[in-house]
Amino acid sequence: MMNHYPYKIWILDEKDLDESQRVELAAHLEICPQCAQLSRSLNIALQSIREATVQAAPAGFTRRFVTSLETRRRDQERKQARTLAIVFASTALIIVLVALYAFLPELSLISLAAGVISAVVGLLTYIQQAFSFIMSAYRTLNPSTLIISGLIFAGWVLLASLTLGLSVWKLAFRKSEVNQ
Numbered sequence: 001m002m003n004h005y006p007y008k009i010w011i012l013d014e015k016d017l018d019e020s021q022r023v024e025l026a027a028h029l030e031i032c033p034q035c036a037q038l039s040r041s042l043n044i045a046l047q048s049i050r051e052a053t054v055q056a057a058p059a060g061f062t063r064r065f066v067t068s069l070e071t072r073r074r075d076q077e078r079k080q081a082r083t084l085a086i087v088f089a090s091t092a093l094i095i096v097l098v099a100l101y102a103f104l105p106e107l108s109l110i111s112l113a114a115g116v117i118s119a120v121v122g123l124l125t126y127i128q129q130a131f132s133f134i135m136s137a138y139r140t141l142n143p144s145t146l147i148i149s150g151l152i153f154a155g156w157v158l159l160a161s162l163t164l165g166l167s168v169w170k171l172a173f174r175k176s177e178v179n180q
Contacts, residue, residue: 004035011039 010017010025017025029036100107138146 004032007032007035008038011035011042 007025007028010021014022014025029039097109100112137149141149
């Protein structure tokens with residue numbers, strides 16, 4: 001049985017052969033029909049590629065491809081972020097459950113689930129009451145009072161946003177001073 005290993009590699013990558021390897025490959029191709037067929041097939045394929053005409057891409061192909069590439073990349077990043085968020089949330093939940101079981105063994109999962117459901121129902125009830133209050137105030141108050149109330153609320157939201165932004169900026173600035 002003949003060993004074809006170095007010869008097949010040499011056939012597929014003739015550029016990196018030195019003169020002694022070229023002579024050895026030529027001698028092997030004269031006695032080995034399998035490697036000679038591989039060499040002929042490769043030469044025919046390469047010649048076909050060299051002789052092939054270059055086809056122009058359809059109009060707008062590059063733009064459509066780049067646009068779809070960016071869309072696919074964004075979709076992939078969203079999918080990875082979603083998967084990562086699920087993994088982190090699941091891990092956090094498992095850690096909380098293990099910690100509860102370890103530190104509060106008398107607490108059962110049923111009572112914990114009932115507490116969570118009760119809290120969610122309470123939150124939804126609070127949201128529904130707040131919505132009802134806002135709708136009744138909208139129906140009963142005159143427009144100027146609503147506008148003034150809305151401006152005051154918007155001012156508080158703006159002030160809170162600016163305070164948060166300033167705090168984040170100050171922390172980032174302080175962190176960059178520490179790194180220098």
